[in-house]
Amino acid sequence: MLEALAxxxxxxxxxxxxxxxxxxxxxxxxxxxxxSGNQCKAAKLLHIHRNTLGRKIVQYKIKRNR
Numbered sequence: 001m002l003e004a005l006a007x008x009x010x011x012x013x014x015x016x017x018x019x020x021x022x023x024x025x026x027x028x029x030x031x032x033x034x035x036s037g038n039q040c041k042a043a044k045l046l047h048i049h050r051n052t053l054g055r056k057i058v059q060y061k062i063k064r065n066r
Contacts, residue, residue, distance in 0.1 A: 025060040028053070032062065 009019055028046065035041040039057075043050040056062075 021060070024056070025062065028056055028060065029062050032057075 028042070031042045031045050032039070035045070039050055039053055043053040046053065048056075
């Protein structure tokens with residue numbers, strides 16, 4: 001699955017930096033959704049500080065589910 005996605009992104013000439021940011025955004029959104037928007041639980045699962053998660057939510061303009 002990831003191999004096919006990587007190949008598609010290469011064909012579309014997506015920069016590594018953009019690909020990493022999109023992955024991080026989607027990963028954070030998924031963890032937040034699965035934890036009903038609870039940032040403390042999400043941060044713990046992501047192994048990052050809650051403040052770092054908060055900054056990334058703002059940076060990526062992630063809509064929080066409550």
